Amino acid sequence: AAAAGLERPQLVAHVQQAVPYTLFDCKWVPRSARLLCLGSAARGTGLLQLYELRGGRLALLREIEKAKPLKCGTFGATSLQQRYLATGDFGGNLNIWNLEAPEIPVYSVKGHKEIINSIDGVGGLGIGEGAPEIVTGSRDGTVKVWDPRQKDTPVANMEPVQGESKRDCWTVAFGNAYNQEERVVCAGYDNGDIKLFDLKTMSLRWETNIKNGVCSVEFDRKDVNMNKLVATSLEGKFHVFDMRTQHPTKGFASVSEKAQKSTIWQVRHLPQNRDIFMTSGGAGSLHLWKYEYPAQRSKKDSEGAEMGVAGSVSLLQNVTLSTQPISSLDWSPDKKGLCVCGAFDQTVRVLIVTKLNKV
Amino acid sequence: MPVWLREYSWRQTGSAVYLMLPLRGVRVTSANIFCTEQYLKVSIPPFLFEAILYAPIDDTNSTAKIGNGIIFFTLYKKEVAMWDSLTLANANKEQLQYLRENAVLKAHEKAKEETEEKKITKQEHKKYALEATMKLEEAERKRIEDLKEKERQKVTKELELWKKQQNDAEKQKRVQKEGELHQEVEQLKEKKNEKMNKTRIPNEGTSKTRLKPTKGCHGSYSMFSQNLKEEQLPAPRSAATIKINFTSRVFPTALRESRIAEEEEWLRKQREARRTISADLSELEDLKEEEKNPDWLKDKGNKMFATGNYLAAVNAYNLAVRLNSKLPLLYLNRAACHLKLRNLHKAIEDSSKALELLTPPVPDNENARVKAYVRRGTAFCQLELYTEGLQDYEAALKIDPKNKSIEKDAEKIRHLIQGKTQDS
Numbered sequence: 001a002a003a004a005g006l007e008r009p010q011l012v013a014h015v016q017q018a019v020p021y022t023l024f025d026c027k028w029v030p031r032s033a034r035l036l037c038l039g040s041a042a043r044g045t046g047l048l049q050l051y052e053l054r055g056g057r058l059a060l061l062r063e064i065e066k067a068k069p070l071k072c073g074t075f076g077a078t079s080l081q082q083r084y085l086a087t088g089d090f091g092g093n094l095n096i097w098n099l100e101a102p103e104i105p106v107y108s109v110k111g112h113k114e115i116i117n118s119i120d121g122v123g124g125l126g127i128g129e130g131a132p133e134i135v136t137g138s139r140d141g142t143v144k145v146w147d148p149r150q151k152d153t154p155v156a157n158m159e160p161v162q163g164e165s166k167r168d169c170w171t172v173a174f175g176n177a178y179n180q181e182e183r184v185v186c187a188g189y190d191n192g193d194i195k196l197f198d199l200k201t202m203s204l205r206w207e208t209n210i211k212n213g214v215c216s217v218e219f220d221r222k223d224v225n226m227n228k229l230v231a232t233s234l235e236g237k238f239h240v241f242d243m244r245t246q247h248p249t250k251g252f253a254s255v256s257e258k259a260q261k262s263t264i265w266q267v268r269h270l271p272q273n274r275d276i277f278m279t280s281g282g283a284g285s286l287h288l289w290k291y292e293y294p295a296q297r298s299k300k301d302s303e304g305a306e307m308g309v310a311g312s313v314s315l316l317q318n319v320t321l322s323t324q325p326i327s328s329l330d331w332s333p334d335k336k337g338l339c340v341c342g343a344f345d346q347t348v349r350v351l352i353v354t355k356l357n358k359v
Numbered sequence: 360m361p362v363w364l365r366e367y368s369w370r371q372t373g374s375a376v377y378l379m380l381p382l383r384g385v386r387v388t389s390a391n392i393f394c395t396e397q398y399l400k401v402s403i404p405p406f407l408f409e410a411i412l413y414a415p416i417d418d419t420n421s422t423a424k425i426g427n428g429i430i431f432f433t434l435y436k437k438e439v440a441m442w443d444s445l446t447l448a449n450a451n452k453e454q455l456q457y458l459r460e461n462a463v464l465k466a467h468e469k470a471k472e473e474t475e476e477k478k479i480t481k482q483e484h485k486k487y488a489l490e491a492t493m494k495l496e497e498a499e500r501k502r503i504e505d506l507k508e509k510e511r512q513k514v515t516k517e518l519e520l521w522k523k524q525q526n527d528a529e530k531q532k533r534v535q536k537e538g539e540l541h542q543e544v545e546q547l548k549e550k551k552n553e554k555m556n557k558t559r560i561p562n563e564g565t566s567k568t569r570l571k572p573t574k575g576c577h578g579s580y581s582m583f584s585q586n587l588k589e590e591q592l593p594a595p596r597s598a599a600t601i602k603i604n605f606t607s608r609v610f611p612t613a614l615r616e617s618r619i620a621e622e623e624e625w626l627r628k629q630r631e632a633r634r635t636i637s638a639d640l641s642e643l644e645d646l647k648e649e650e651k652n653p654d655w656l657k658d659k660g661n662k663m664f665a666t667g668n669y670l671a672a673v674n675a676y677n678l679a680v681r682l683n684s685k686l687p688l689l690y691l692n693r694a695a696c697h698l699k700l701r702n703l704h705k706a707i708e709d710s711s712k713a714l715e716l717l718t719p720p721v722p723d724n725e726n727a728r729v730k731a732y733v734r735r736g737t738a739f740c741q742l743e744l745y746t747e748g749l750q751d752y753e754a755a756l757k758i759d760p761k762n763k764s765i766e767k768d769a770e771k772i773r774h775l776i777q778g779k780t781q782d783s
Binding site for chain 1: 507510511514515518519521522525529592593594595596597598599600601602603604605606
């Protein structure tokens with residue numbers, strides 16, 4: 001039985017590094033063995049650290065301090081040559097930095113009145129087509145899409161109707177960017193709302209409510225016709241939506257799983273296999289899941305309208321690394337199975353997931 | 360009195376004594392035989408056989424064979440000697456008694472020792488078994504750890520290899536870039552003079568003269584195509600705004616903030632209150648249909664209050680209460696009327712009843728509760744019961760801390776109370 005257990009993917013902790021600040025986000029620098037950690041120092045300033053994986057350790061290459069604590073960052077909207085980092089901070093500012101010359105940002109805008117909770121980029125890194133764009137979601141209830149070529153004003157703004165009480169936006173994600181015109185943004189809010197905005201038609205394409213605050217949403221691939229969307233929430237639940245078939249009234253089909261007793265903070269799909277994803281939990285655990293498609297992805301309902309059929313999710317492996325929540329997670333786009341996670345115990349950990357070829 | 364068994368026969372060798380005891384018609388078990396070093400007793404009520412042996416025997420090895428109607432004892436002597444007789448000849452009663460007791464004591468001690476030994480051996484066995492299982496589990500755990508360790512090492516090696524590859528690739532790229540920069544300059548010069556479809560010629564030209572690996576060719580191609588691509592990127596979107604609404608609920612709070620239990624109770628109470636219809640219809644038969652509806656009556660009452668006809672308003676509310684005694688707003692409004700009519704005790708009663716019905720306290724019935732507290736407070740003050748009045752005003756303030764008029768009134772009452780205490 002133990003032998004059979006070892007045939008499954010193993011989550012091997014490779015390196016662990018304590019950092020002297022609160023870690024909010026960690027990201028791999030594309031095309032390299034370097035990773036970036038973002039956070040908030042004790043004195044209330046933002047900190048950016050660049051590490052390189054050397055031997056069995058993380059070697060600190062650079063440390064950059066900024067005025068406001070940094071909450072989130074992405075490389076999604078920059079080219080492979082430039083590799084500029086876009087960050088959102090506690091003051092609602094969106095900045096794009098050239099890490100070789102980080103004193104002055106390449107682009108800067110005070111995008112929101114309150115902290116930017118989540119950021120995503122699309123159109124860069126040689127993935128997908130269309131203009132590079134960045135989307136930010138903030139506690140002020142708005143979701144804004146920015147183009148680095150346009151200063152000061154967002155190219156799209158999703159805000160509450162006048163007089164509506166606002167809900168915090170906790171997460172945003174791009175998807176459906178398979179040609180130059182199409183693009184959608186999915187946003188999750190703290191009251192459980194998930195909204196899908198179509199940027200081509202500038203309209204709300206779909207919305208639903210999953211009752212618990214949505215901590216993280218991600219499409220399995222940003223640059224294909226939207227296939228699957230995973231949304232994680234408080235109280236240990238996550239939902240996988242099949243995005244290929246939209247029913248006029250019922251929306252998208254979904255399957256949900258209650259995995260961990262605590263909040264599921266992040267979900268990240270494996271860049272090399274879009275049916276495998278990892279969720280990180282409030283109890284310091286990581287779960288590796290595999291999605292299996294149903295025999296038929298769509299069927300007709302009683303009136304003949306097409307409706308999607310959700311598949312099933314199975315747990316491949318799980319591991320508990322920490323007692324504090326693991327708030328950020330990122331797969332390396334270059335090495336299959338290499339991932340980094342940052343937890344609130346001020347430790348950044350590099351993990352290797354083995355046997356992903358056999359799954 | 361037991362029946363003594365005197366018929367027995369015995370013979371001896373140097374080291375053993377053989378005793379035969381006939382017992383016809385009785386069943387013997389090993390429980391009936393009691394033997395120590397120098398004392399032998401067989402007791403099958405009512406029969407009894409007793410023998411104080413001539414010399415000590417080894418009672419642990421001696422045996423008794425119970426056959427059909429006879430017990431055959433094989434007693435091994437402690438000292439090899441020939442006995443004159445089986446039993447001690449001159450044994451008087453006291454000696455006998457002493458020997459008997461001794462024998463019994465000895466037997467007890469022996470039994471104790473035996474149980475102790477048994478216990479010890481049992482414990483040792485358990486310990487051994489435990490250690491064995493622990494060892495097995497330890498071995499199993501170690502095996503798994505080793506496998507994991509091997510995986511880790513393998514994976515680390517792979518990672519190092521990959522990293523090396525990355526570094527090499529980067530170095531190569533850098534070298535190529537420099538090479539390409541030179542070529543780009545040349546190509547741009549040529550491009551100025553030629554048309555688009557002739558750009559293939561400069562590339563081919565470079566591939567002939569290139570001494571470096573073919574990767575460079577791809578590199579320059581992609582650089583070129585990237586330049587073209589950049590020109591083809593769509594313009595930034597025209598700015599637009601999408602307005603959104605958030606999911607509404609009866610109570611606009613997220614699951615994590617809601618007080619569902621209380622709110623559900625409040626809703627349920629309201630629903631039940633609507634449904635209760637007073638059974639006492641006999642007097643009310645002569646009323647019109649609409650006059651039997653408590654809501655309609657409430658509205659009527661409100662209108663009359665607004666016009667200043669307080670007595671009529673009170674009548675309307677009275678009728679409504681008779682129809683449905685569970686609507687808190689009826690009592691609340693009637694209290695207001697009584698205040699105006701200076702029926703202060705009635706006002707207090709009605710406000711209290713209203714507050715009773717307004718449990719559980721939820722944001723939905725905040726306004727109603729504030730009004731109830733204020734009205735009751737006013738009534739108390741007008742009756743000069745200032746402390747009770749102040750209590751009610753403070754309760755109202757707790758629910759609605761931002762209401763300036765309540766604050767002012769509370770202040771006034773405090774001053775009054777202080778003034779009174781100074782006087783008295």
